[in-house]
Amino acid sequence: MKKFVFAALLALSAAVSFMPAAKAASAREINAGVRATLDNFFSQIRGSRELADKAVGILVFPSVVKAGIGIGGEYGEGALLIGGQTADYYNTVSASFGFQLGVQERSVIICFMTDSALRQFRKTAGWKVGVDGSVAIITVGVGGSIDTNKITSPVVGFVLDPKGLMYNLTLEGSKITRISR
Numbered sequence: 001m002k003k004f005v006f007a008a009l010l011a012l013s014a015a016v017s018f019m020p021a022a023k024a025a026s027a028r029e030i031n032a033g034v035r036a037t038l039d040n041f042f043s044q045i046r047g048s049r050e051l052a053d054k055a056v057g058i059l060v061f062p063s064v065v066k067a068g069i070g071i072g073g074e075y076g077e078g079a080l081l082i083g084g085q086t087a088d089y090y091n092t093v094s095a096s097f098g099f100q101l102g103v104q105e106r107s108v109i110i111c112f113m114t115d116s117a118l119r120q121f122r123k124t125a126g127w128k129v130g131v132d133g134s135v136a137i138i139t140v141g142v143g144g145s146i147d148t149n150k151i152t153s154p155v156v157g158f159v160l161d162p163k164g165l166m167y168n169l170t171l172e173g174s175k176i177t178r179i180s181r
Contacts, residue, residue, distance in 0.1 A: 033062030
């Protein structure tokens, strides 16, 4: 058991050492990243702007970095937009265990489609995906389109890699917490 704990701690410290230097982003940096991420999303996926227009709130994490060697973790900072304006800033954190090696970066966009879903999110301190609310992940390839008439979930999410391609991942287990900037 001691060897397992030692190996786990060693793997975690190695994973942390491979992560890019983390620094708290300023409100200006977060807002610029949010706008760039949304611009990229709108330009690559038909129907995304219409979906955003129907959403009562959009939470955007421009850069979520995941690193791991056996034990992994991920972290990102973003902003909640309501009516196109920044309402609050948030971070997302999660940990994982299993076969993993390396560092990945992705962007996450979460659209709150109903007032009640947005209200529930905002009133919950440390909102956990899959516990406090579920997020239906929508998968579309580049050049694909979103049919906003077929989206019925109160909360939908999109995961984009740095090239803009979307891939099917889960956000289950992610904890999203309001931060001050």
